Amino acid sequence: MSTKSEKQNKENLTPRPPIVVVMGHIDHGKTTLLDYIRKTKVTESETGGITQHVGAYEIEVPASPANRGEKNTKITFLDTPGHEAFSQIRKHGAKIADIAVLVVAADDGVKTQTEESIQAIQKTGIPYIIAINKIDKENAAPDKIKKELSEKGIQIEEWGGKIPCVNISAKTGNGVNELLEMVNLIAELEDLKTDPNANASGYVLESYLDKKRGIAATLIIQNGKLKKGMRIVAKNATAPVRILENFLGEPLKEAGASSPVKITGFNETPESGFKFESFSSKKDAETTKTQIQRHRVLVDKDENDKNKVIIPLLIKADAKGSVDALVQQLKKAETKKVCLKIVRAKAGDITEDDAKLASGSENSIIIGFNVNASSNAKMLAERFEIQIKIFNIIYKAEDWIKEEIEKRTPKEEKEEIIGKAGIIKIFRDEKNKKIIGGEVKIGKITAGKKVKIYRREFLLGGGEILEVRHNKSKTEEVPEGQQFGALLQTKVNLAPKDTLEIYS
Incomplete structure (x- = not known):
């Protein structure tokens, strides 16, 4: 069904504050930077001064001297515990942040999590700023950091x-205003918009159990407005918005785009990184939840099959009936080796939000039926190499997806047995590596080949031949009738008289 949040009216669009994620190596000053910006003592309250969860903070930045007289601007910051949490959010397709700030310590340099953060940021395609921190230190070497970068x-x-x-000191505040001005400049260039008349939609940042109020979650609104009395749906989790609080725990009647909010009363724990939507009525919320569950059932059994190629598919059509018909027809095109994962299936034009959701999965496809794609959706799809295909006849969409499935079907690799050998003795058994002695019964044993291991007629598992020796000398292969020594990589507990089948 089409929700109010899906139908953005261009006339209603207004600017929204940027959502900024702060990333970097442990102890390089991410939280200290936010601590200075917020003028609070967050860092000291964290275990060992290291962030333990995703924090979301909304701050007001005074107008710059050049724009004196203008209103203060808002920025929402996400303080992550490092690359792992950030990538987990991305993994769920949640393009939460609009801008990233990569913090690198001037006295330490580019470290492991710095590199991981760079990879995570670049994978999303969002613009980012380098903040070289701790320039107040005597051994600070910002030029060295720039060279490493x-x-x-x-x-x-x-x-x-x-x-x-930007060179900064999160401790003294030197350069922080310049950093904030840069964030606002990039936000203006990104032209971030929201429809304040739409029902709120966004992402689940984190969820937890409030001992007094039950299951609670921190959400971040990306579009629209959330009001008390509405209902939240995030996959299988739902909640009536009876308690609505800002990031400080202060009660609110409503909250707009880019705001981090706290909601309580979920029926089950919502998944971090999962998209949420809001509805004015319980009926609409329950209908959407049922649709989500139905589409999830279609693919859950296939998602667990690691031998299958999964094509993430987002479907938009002109009406709910068309959506259901299209899903049904396209699912018929699945094969034993390729399945379609329905990421979203709803009525309405293809929006920027659809492209953002699709960008969270590799090789995604957006299929439209009697709808249009917005210019922002097309631009984002081009950036992330997402295919957008629009049809006005359902069978043409089915024919196209069949061709795409054929292209993505992995070619069969035929296994050919090149030899069989019997194990005579186990010389060493260390974790996943075994040194054995044996005799080639049929064909040959060759280094670098895969093996299947049998005990009598029962398959125990597989492995790889790392090295082969004959008469104590290292060799590439040993022929039939000869004894050999070999180093195998396998988790199987080997025993004398086990049989090795060697494959090409």
């Missing part, structure tokens, strides 16, 4: 590249 492919503006870089 350059070696990692990060070309900053100062050195002729396109990535903004």
Whole structure:
């Protein structure tokens, strides 16, 4: 069904504050930076001064001297516990942040989590700023950091590249205003919009059990407005919005786009990173929940089959009946080796939000039926290499998806047995590596080949031949009738008289 949040009226669109994620290596000053910006003591309350969860904070930034007299601007910051949590959110298709700030310590340099953060940011395609922190330290070497970043492919503006870089001290506040001005500048260029008349939609940041109020969650609104009395749906989790609080725990009657809010009273724990939608009536909420469950059932059994190729598919059509018909027809095109994962199936035009959701999964496809795709959706799809295909006849969509499935079907690799060998003795058994002695019964044993291991007629498992020796000398292969020594990589507990089948 089409929700109010799906139908953005261009005339109603208004600017929304940017959502900024702060990333970087442990102890490089991510939370200290936010601590200074918020003028609170968050860092000291964290275990060991290290962030333990995703924090969401909404701050007001005074107008710059050049724009004196204008209203203060808002920025929502996400403080992550590192790359793992951030990538988990991305994994669910939730493009939560609009801008990233990568914090690198001037006295430490590019470290493991710095590199992981760079990869995570670049994978999303969102714009980012380098913040070289701790420049107040005596051993600070910002130019060295810039060189290290350059070696990692990060070309900053100062050195002729396109990535903004700001030297800061989260401790003294030096350079922080410049960083915030850069965030606002990028936000203006990104032209972030919301429809304030739409029902709120966004993502679940984290969920937890409130001992007094039951299952609660922190949500971040990406579009529309959330009001008390509405209902939230996030996959199987639902909640009436009876208690609505801001990030400080203060009660609200309503909240707009980019706001982090706390909701209580969920029937079950909502998944972090999963998209939520809001509805004015319980009936609409329950209908949407049922649709989600029905479409999930179609693919759950296939998602667990690691031998299958999964094609993430987002379907938009002109009416609910068309959506259901299209899902039914396209699912018929599935094969034993390829299945379709329905990420979203709803009525309405193809929007930027659809493209963002599709970008969370590799090789996604958006199929439309008698609908249009917005220019922002097309632009985002091009950036993330997402195919958008629009049809006005259902069978043509089915024919096209059949061709796509054929292209993505993995070619069969035929296994050919090149030899059989019997194990005579186990010389060493260390974890997943075994040194054995044996005799080639049929064909040959060759280094680098895969093996299947049998005990009598029962298959125990598989492995790989890492090394082969004959008469104590290392060799590539040993022929039939000869004895050999071999180093195998396998988890199987081997025993004398076990049989190895060697495959090409």
